[in-house]
Amino acid sequence: xxxxxxxxxxxxxxxxxxxxxxxxxxxxxxxxxxxxxxxxxxxxxxxxxxxxxxxxxxxxxxxxxxxxxxxxxxxxxxxxxxxxxxxxxxxxxxxxxxxxxxxxxxxxxxxxxxxxxxxxxxxxxxxxxxxxxxxxxxxxxxxxxxxxxxxxxxxxxxxxxxxxxxxxxxxxxxxxxxxxxxxxxxxxxxxxxxxxxxxxxxxxxxxxxxxxxxxxxxxxxxxxxxxxxxxxxxxxxxxxxxxxxxxxxxxxxxxxxxxxxxxxxxxxxxxxxxxxxxxxxxxxxxxxxxxxxxxxxxxxxxxxxxxxxxxxxxxxxxxxxxxxxxxxxxxxxxxxxxxxxxxxxxxxxxxxxxxxxxxxxxxxxxxxxxxxxxxxxxxxxxxxxxxxxxxxxxxxxxxxxxxxxxxxxxxxxxxxxxxxxxxxxxxxxxxxxxxxxxxxxxxxxxxxxxxxxxxxxxxxxxxxxxxxxxxxxxxxxxxxxxxxxxxxxxxxxxxxxxxxxxxxxxxxxxxxxxxxxxxxxxxxxxxxxxxxxxxxxxxxxxxxxxxxxxxxxxxxxxxxxxxxxxxxxxxx
Amino acid sequence: xxxxxxxxxxxxxxxxxxxxxxxxxxxxxxxxxxxxxxxxxxxxxxxxxxxxxxxxxxxxxxxxxxxxxxxxxxxxxxxxxxxxxxxxxxxxxxxxxxxxxxxxxxxxxxxxxxxxxxxxxxxxxxxxxxxxxxxxxxxxxxxxxxxxxxxxxxxxxxxxxxxxxxxxxxxxxxxxxxxxxxxxxxxxxxxxxxxxxxxxxxxxxxxxxxxxxxxxxxxxxxxxxxxxxxxxxxxxxxxxxxxxxxxxxxxxxxxxxxxxxxxxxxxxxxxxxxxxxxxxxxxxxxxxxxxxxxxxxxxxxxxxxxxxxxxxxxxxxxxxxxxxxxxxxxxxxxxxxxxxxxxxxxxxxxxxxxx
Numbered sequence: 001x002x003x004x005x006x007x008x009x010x011x012x013x014x015x016x017x018x019x020x021x022x023x024x025x026x027x028x029x030x031x032x033x034x035x036x037x038x039x040x041x042x043x044x045x046x047x048x049x050x051x052x053x054x055x056x057x058x059x060x061x062x063x064x065x066x067x068x069x070x071x072x073x074x075x076x077x078x079x080x081x082x083x084x085x086x087x088x089x090x091x092x093x094x095x096x097x098x099x100x101x102x103x104x105x106x107x108x109x110x111x112x113x114x115x116x117x118x119x120x121x122x123x124x125x126x127x128x129x130x131x132x133x134x135x136x137x138x139x140x141x142x143x144x145x146x147x148x149x150x151x152x153x154x155x156x157x158x159x160x161x162x163x164x165x166x167x168x169x170x171x172x173x174x175x176x177x178x179x180x181x182x183x184x185x186x187x188x189x190x191x192x193x194x195x196x197x198x199x200x201x202x203x204x205x206x207x208x209x210x211x212x213x214x215x216x217x218x219x220x221x222x223x224x225x226x227x228x229x230x231x232x233x234x235x236x237x238x239x240x241x242x243x244x245x246x247x248x249x250x251x252x253x254x255x256x257x258x259x260x261x262x263x264x265x266x267x268x269x270x271x272x273x274x275x276x277x278x279x280x281x282x283x284x285x286x287x288x289x290x291x292x293x294x295x296x297x298x299x300x301x302x303x304x305x306x307x308x309x310x311x312x313x314x315x316x317x318x319x320x321x322x323x324x325x326x327x328x329x330x331x332x333x334x335x336x337x338x339x340x341x342x343x344x345x346x347x348x349x350x351x352x353x354x355x356x357x358x359x360x361x362x363x364x365x366x367x368x369x370x371x372x373x374x375x376x377x378x379x380x381x382x383x384x385x386x387x388x389x390x391x392x393x394x395x396x397x398x399x400x401x402x403x404x405x406x407x408x409x410x411x412x413x414x415x416x417x418x419x420x421x422x423x424x425x426x427x428x429x430x431x432x433x434x435x436x437x438x439x440x441x442x443x444x445x446x447x448x449x450x451x452x453x454x455x456x457x458x459x460x461x462x463x464x465x466x467x468x469x470x471x472x473x474x475x476x477x478x479x480x481x482x483x484x485x486x487x488x489x490x491x492x493x494x495x496x497x498x499x500x501x502x503x504x505x506x507x508x509x510x511x512x513x514x515x516x517x518x519x520x521x522x523x524x525x526x527x528x529x530x531x532x533x534x535x536x537x538x539x540x541x542x543x544x545x546x547x548x549x550x551x552x553x554x555x556x557x558x559x560x561x562x563x564x565x566x567x568x569x570x571x572x
Numbered sequence: 573x574x575x576x577x578x579x580x581x582x583x584x585x586x587x588x589x590x591x592x593x594x595x596x597x598x599x600x601x602x603x604x605x606x607x608x609x610x611x612x613x614x615x616x617x618x619x620x621x622x623x624x625x626x627x628x629x630x631x632x633x634x635x636x637x638x639x640x641x642x643x644x645x646x647x648x649x650x651x652x653x654x655x656x657x658x659x660x661x662x663x664x665x666x667x668x669x670x671x672x673x674x675x676x677x678x679x680x681x682x683x684x685x686x687x688x689x690x691x692x693x694x695x696x697x698x699x700x701x702x703x704x705x706x707x708x709x710x711x712x713x714x715x716x717x718x719x720x721x722x723x724x725x726x727x728x729x730x731x732x733x734x735x736x737x738x739x740x741x742x743x744x745x746x747x748x749x750x751x752x753x754x755x756x757x758x759x760x761x762x763x764x765x766x767x768x769x770x771x772x773x774x775x776x777x778x779x780x781x782x783x784x785x786x787x788x789x790x791x792x793x794x795x796x797x798x799x800x801x802x803x804x805x806x807x808x809x810x811x812x813x814x815x816x817x818x819x820x821x822x823x824x825x826x827x828x829x830x831x832x833x834x835x836x837x838x839x840x841x842x843x844x845x846x847x848x849x850x851x852x853x854x855x856x857x858x859x860x861x862x863x864x865x866x867x868x869x870x871x872x873x874x875x876x877x878x879x880x881x882x883x884x885x886x887x888x889x890x891x892x893x894x895x896x897x898x899x900x901x902x903x904x905x906x907x908x909x910x911x912x913x914x915x916x917x918x919x920x921x922x923x924x925x926x927x
Binding site for chain 2: 372
């Protein structure tokens, strides 16, 4: 027996796993319409590469990964793309997101599959690209693109590969039944992972001791493979990545780091099965094992469900009784989220659809005041003080919340589970986390705005200073010039200017004579004009000429008048 | 109803506040039986009288605060406060002492601070100290234990006791006596051995003081039941009892006339066990983390001994707990547990800029 370590806290809710394990993994009839969300993983949603009306085959890629942290999406069955639009999806907020709707043609016809029989002789890079192209993302719940996880880079050598088969949430048996029925494929998948990671020293399958059949099923396939099946006492939440790492290795994942930073990679066991299918059989991820359970459904069992199957389809085939059901949950009773619509489709991370009766999971009771009894702190698997977090969460004291390590909360719900006052603690923490993140973003934004403003002020000031400096330089140059030439030069300039002005003016006598001349010449012109007009009148010349001559005469007379006025105005 | 948005977790454990409070009340029964056996019906009447006063006054205050009365009364916290206060008050004390103490506990110490969960001080102890300071004669008159009553005299029966509580104007004669802690305080100049020989309170006792040892054993049993049902953790009570024992060992002074008494006497006298398991474990007014509760419990142990040995009041537990209540928020700031993935414990007062 390999040593295991015990995490602090934890709870033991009723397991409720037996009811869904009475039958083997089943399958459902293909629904008429499948709704495949483009964002089923952590990271950027995939980008649709088909359009409405296209015919697709089962396993055909319908969306390309968008960037590194993303995953491809494939048609879960053959049919016609009937819509690409926003639909309600599996998200705790109950929001809508872009989905591809496929109207099934009922043939379920596969694309041509091309698997690799000898992955040992295939490069890690090629295998990673197969995994990326097959759209594989963590099937345990978080949905992190697996190829990214398997490529930690040279600076982070991996010595431990942890396969998470804990399945610590009550009710869920998807991994358990998968192991029981497909252990060989799972071990083959682990072989592929090990090859990609450069054959890490330790390969550990972590599994709770409430799955003896699964442990037994793995045993014949792990003999002499170097793969250790490590079972440990059942306790929620042992399946959390951080908890499992501690249970199996006694090491803690430092806050804010990923397992690869301490030489570990942690993969869900369902994901290893999908990897085997992708690499060896050439089948992309188009279906998964999902537990259908809860007293509001007549049949409780596991199904191999096509991704995109609406929950309604599953419920109907299990004789769902909406009257007795308290809520429909995607995931388990501890961390799953309630569905707001039965149209929501099964996605790659959906390990369970739980439809409990009201007796099983009663409606929430109103919260009583916190009496700081500390049962939450005893239950917390990461040693937080949930009662203090609640206090500061209600007070919106962000600094205290951070000092109490709010961001190390894994939202497992153990605190709320034990709370005698029915306080929805996790809900408070989620809300505070998002408040703090928002406040930090706003702080960054306002810091940037302030910096921008300050920089602008600085720039304006600088420009003003430069201008001022130029002005000062000019002023100084002028003063220097003045200082060097002295007052004589100035006097010269003035004298010259006066001389020029004097040259332009004439003496008053000359002026008077000039005016007199102007008057006499004007008189002469008037006389001449008069003579010409008289002659024209005498010769009875045409009226036009007479008019011109008379106008000339009056013009000459006006000029004479002006000359006389000027002469008269002259001071002499 | 099936498709609605509810935050996880959906499953909930069986525990609820009312059950916890009820369990605390049940756990006081061994102590109450011991008190009634050795000191008569007085404590029982105290408990009933205090409970009625507490429920009625809490209901009135809730009504005035416009809170749902049934919802908050249903948490049984008022009853717990009343039961603890009733057990702490001297048996057969006048009814108005009980009523005034309870009113102070529920109305002033609890509801005026915001009700359950918001009181910085233990309500029962606030009520107790108020009546102790206000009515010293009534509060320091204790009934003598059954075994020490003169021949032919017994404690008054239930009806007689009720009459005494409601109609007596003066403390009753014949049945009163000193408590072990009083005896020690007033036996200056005698060595511990001399006191044990001369005072029948000790000479007829098994190991601590006649009657009192049984009362403390009763509360110890109740406390262990609560500990076993995980109503609280061991940290506070154990820290207090260990510190109290250590203090009395350090100042034991080999039983000289200066000695304030043996560890066994201190552990099983007065309100030691009741304080350790029923009063300092009040989670609202105590420190929150396990380490914090160790410090908090130890502080109470030290204070109890200091007040008993060198203070003027023999009722050390009430004062010690109220003093420690003051320190609880401060202790909380410096006793955060080490969170997974962190190398060090953090301080609650840590600022972001400090990092």
